[in-house]
Amino acid sequence: MDGRNAGPGLLRILGRPCLRGIDAVGGMTLFMLEGLRQIFASAKVFPRTLQQIYVIGYKSLSVILLIGIFCGMVLGLQGYYTLVQFGSVGMLGSAVSLSLIRELGPVLTAIMLTGRAGSSIAAEVGVMRITDQIDALDVMDINSMGYLVSPRILAALLSFPLLTAIFDVTGIIGGYLTGVLMLGINEGAYFYRIASSVTMTDVTGGFIKAVVFGLLVATVCCHQGYYTHRRRDSVGPEAVGNATTSAVVISCVLILAADYVLTSFLL
Numbered sequence: 001m002d003g004r005n006a007g008p009g010l011l012r013i014l015g016r017p018c019l020r021g022i023d024a025v026g027g028m029t030l031f032m033l034e035g036l037r038q039i040f041a042s043a044k045v046f047p048r049t050l051q052q053i054y055v056i057g058y059k060s061l062s063v064i065l066l067i068g069i070f071c072g073m074v075l076g077l078q079g080y081y082t083l084v085q086f087g088s089v090g091m092l093g094s095a096v097s098l099s100l101i102r103e104l105g106p107v108l109t110a111i112m113l114t115g116r117a118g119s120s121i122a123a124e125v126g127v128m129r130i131t132d133q134i135d136a137l138d139v140m141d142i143n144s145m146g147y148l149v150s151p152r153i154l155a156a157l158l159s160f161p162l163l164t165a166i167f168d169v170t171g172i173i174g175g176y177l178t179g180v181l182m183l184g185i186n187e188g189a190y191f192y193r194i195a196s197s198v199t200m201t202d203v204t205g206g207f208i209k210a211v212v213f214g215l216l217v218a219t220v221c222c223h224q225g226y227y228t229h230r231r232r233d234s235v236g237p238e239a240v241g242n243a244t245t246s247a248v249v250i251s252c253v254l255i256l257a258a259d260y261v262l263t264s265f266l267l
Contacts, residue, residue: 031226032219035153038146045150052155056117057163063116064109068167071108072174075099079175080183089185093193096175097168101198101206105168107259110160110213114251118221121152124248125225126240134226149226153218160214161207168206205266212262216254221247 039045079095127150128134137144172194179185224247231239 003097013205028223031149031223032153033143035149035219035222038143038150039154042143042146045146048147048151049154049158051211052151053159055120056152056155057112057159058162060113060116060159061166063112064163064167065170067108067112068105069174069177071104071167072096072100072171072176073178074174075104075171076088076175076183077177078177080185083207089179090189091193092175092179093187093190094197096179097102097172097194097198098202100168100171101202103259103263105164105171106160106206106213107255108257109164109167110211110217110255111218111252113156113160113163113214113257114217114221116247117156118251119217119244119248121221122225122244123240125149125222126228129226129228130236130240144226150220152222153215156214156218157211158214160217161210164206164210201266205262208266209259209262212258213255216258217251219252223247224250 075096076092079092079099080089081092083089083095125134126149134144134148137147176187176190180187180190224243225240228239228243229235231242233239234242
């Protein structure tokens with residue numbers, strides 16, 4: 001009797017979280033599609049998008065510059081002591097630029113923006129939910145998705161590629177500071193290798209990743225904040241904190257997973 005009941009019991013234990021996961025992915029996908037649809041549904045989205053570009057993009061600029069310069073300096077240092085073993089220090093420009101443009105630039109920019117702007121988005125929308133401000137928008141016949149979510153998604157789609165480009169350029173400058181000014185690599189060789197090795201395909205691939213990461217981060221953070229009141233683990237202010245934490249963790253995991261998938265197709 002116990003043996004006959006073990007099979008269904010195990011399926012029930014495994015099936016419940018799987019169904020919850022499928023439901024969460026489906027709900028988030030529909031949420032994203034509705035947010036994208038609302039971008040084109042109203043002209044009032046664009047003024048609020050400018051405000052969100054300021055919040056997501058401009059206010060994150062100093063962090064991106066700081067991380068970019070140090071990331072490039074570390075790449076220059078590590079790359080130099082690796083390449084010198086093979087007598088190929090002249091390839092340092094290629095190593096630094098390709099590492100940044102293909103992988104580190106889009107990924108680190110997205111992760112930093114998740115911590116800096118994504119957490120703010122989740123907390124802000126979550127507070128609006130628990131204080132009934134979103135319900136008030138619906139009562140006033142203002143589409144809350146178009147008013148709150150769509151501007152943030154559009155701002156992320158525009159800000160992430162721009163900040164990624166800034167990160168890449170800053171990182172290359174950081175590699176120059178370490179490789180050329182500190183370690184004495186020929187300046188002409190450094191920039192020649194960058195110009196000869198980086199192709200438009202590399203740049204386009206990095207921008208594609210940045211756009212996808214921006215869409216994922218904005219969707220996840222808005223979704224976690226928008227449905228804060230439906231959380232099973234907490235209510236009120238505690239739910240906002242948990243929603244913010246979940247938004248950052250889920251976004252970072254999705255960034256790395258999407259990076260693997262995109263790299264597989266772009267290589």
